[in-house]
Amino acid sequence: MRWGVxxxxxxxxxxxAGGTAGCKDPRNAAGDCVVGTSPESHVKPAPCxxxxxGKIIASVNHRSDCPQGTDWSYTAKDLKxxxxxxxxxx
Numbered sequence: 001m002r003w004g005v006x007x008x009x010x011x012x013x014x015x016x017a018g019g020t021a022g023c024k025d026p027r028n029a030a031g032d033c034v035v036g037t038s039p040e041s042h043v044k045p046a047p048c049x050x051x052x053x054g055k056i057i058a059s060v061n062h063r064s065d066c067p068q069g070t071d072w073s074y075t076a077k078d079l080k081x082x083x084x085x086x087x088x089x090x
Contacts, residue, residue: 029056029082037086039074054084 033052036043046052058067059080066073066083073083 028059029076029080030058032056033087033089034082034084038072043074043082043084048089050089052089053086055087056082057085058083 031048033046033048033055034043035046035051035053037053048055054071057069058065059076059082060066061081063073063081066081069085070083071086073081076082
């Protein structure tokens, strides 16, 4: 590899790594709240500080991977399974 390319690649890699550090992965909804009490009730995202019916405790690939404490789950548009714990708030 040429030194000029190497010198240009290292700062670029540092910028990319630094730009994504500390950002929440949008595919991982754990900790987000929802309105809806079952997969059939058209679940929608909701602010945890406002009225909500449940909190997503995990985002997994298969329903069987949901952790203990999951009351119900649903499949999101990205085909990830959202494991929800009932947590009503007004």
